[in-house]
Amino acid sequence: MNKNEIKIFSPATVANVSCGYDVLGFCLDTIGDEMVVRKTDRKGIYITKIEGYDLPLDATKNVAGVSALAMIADAKPNFGFEIEIYKNIKPGSGIGSSSASASGSVFAINELLGRPYNKTQVTDFAMKGEALASGSEHADNLAPGIFGGFTLVRSTSPLEVLQLPTPKDVYATIIHPQIEIKTSDARAILPKTFPLKDAITQWANLGSFVHALHTSDYELLKRSLQDVIVEPHRSQLIPHFAEVKLAALAHGALGASISGAGPSIFALSKGIENAKNVEKAMRNVYSKTSIAFETYVSKINTEGIREI
Ligand SMILES: Nc1ncnc2c1ncn2[C@@H]1O[C@H](COP(=O)(O)OP(=O)(O)OP(=O)(O)O)[C@@H](O)[C@H]1O
Ligand SMILES: N[C@@H](CCO)C(=O)O
Incomplete structure (x- = not known):
């Protein structure tokens, strides 16, 4: 029934x-x-x-x-x-x-x-x-x-x-500055064409990232978490993006970038302690500004949507 x-x-x-x-x-x-x-x-x-x-x-x-x-x-x-x-x-x-x-x-x-x-x-x-x-x-x-x-x-x-696959020690940190960026606007600002050399860098990183997930290779994961296509354009829409990213990397993140179309910024870290340190570092950057923000530390949810 x-x-x-x-x-x-x-x-x-x-x-x-x-x-x-x-x-x-x-x-x-x-x-x-x-x-x-x-x-x-x-x-x-x-x-x-x-x-x-x-x-x-x-x-x-x-x-x-x-x-x-x-x-x-x-x-x-x-x-x-x-x-x-x-x-x-x-x-x-x-x-x-x-x-x-x-x-x-x-x-x-x-x-x-x-x-x-x-x-x-x-x-x-x-x-x-x-x-x-x-x-x-x-x-x-x-x-x-x-x-x-x-x-x-x-x-x-x-x-x-x-x-x-999800390597078992990967955790995410998110900072969400309380400004709104519409996905349709963030898509509209992207160029229609990109230099071939950037495309090569990007698909090499994407392939490596997928391989790193399969092999739980955290060093490769770290090297692969780079975006030469979208981040350079969209990061201009997010106040203090460069400082937040630098702070996250300096405090142990494997990588950090824009979450979706922004304004949230995500970082991936090995281990929950690193993810919490990254949260603190990200919060420090926005605490010095007048922009309100929320942060989250999360395990990767391997189940997805669930009945409650
Ligand atoms: N049920 C809904 N939940 C959220 N947004 C909705 C819903 N129905 C319609 N919308 C409209 O969708 C737009 C928000 O979607 P948008 O894709 O811009 O944001 P997002 O989903 O948070 O971003 P992203 O896809 O980058 O993670 C708003 O204009 C909102 O009014
Ligand atoms: N891939 C999409 C995600 C946001 O919906 C974008 O970045 O525009």
């Missing part, structure tokens, strides 16, 4: 991970949204409650509704769904706020339907919602949320997601 209602935790995620613009991502554990989804007799998708941030209740204007509508257009159930969203991830934060909603609704509906779709298909429906927020279909926040751990999106059409 399928359930009538489910409550889920939909975690925040870090996309790009320095060397993997639009393809690489990982899943966090200490911050995420909660959602309740229940079956209802009236057909369609109804967002009945949103707490935390001011977002549209209209299902066609909310990423959670858009992905859910795409799923039910395919599944054609003879009932509908009500969605309640309890948001903790600030929209425009760079840690996958829109992605958590777009993937959470379809994960939950798939569970209530008795899991007719596999994780790749769930991600495909979620991409329809994510496109509403960013103006393009990309899955580098969605895939780690749905699959857990580190993921690589080899292709979006057709969608192919590779689940990568």
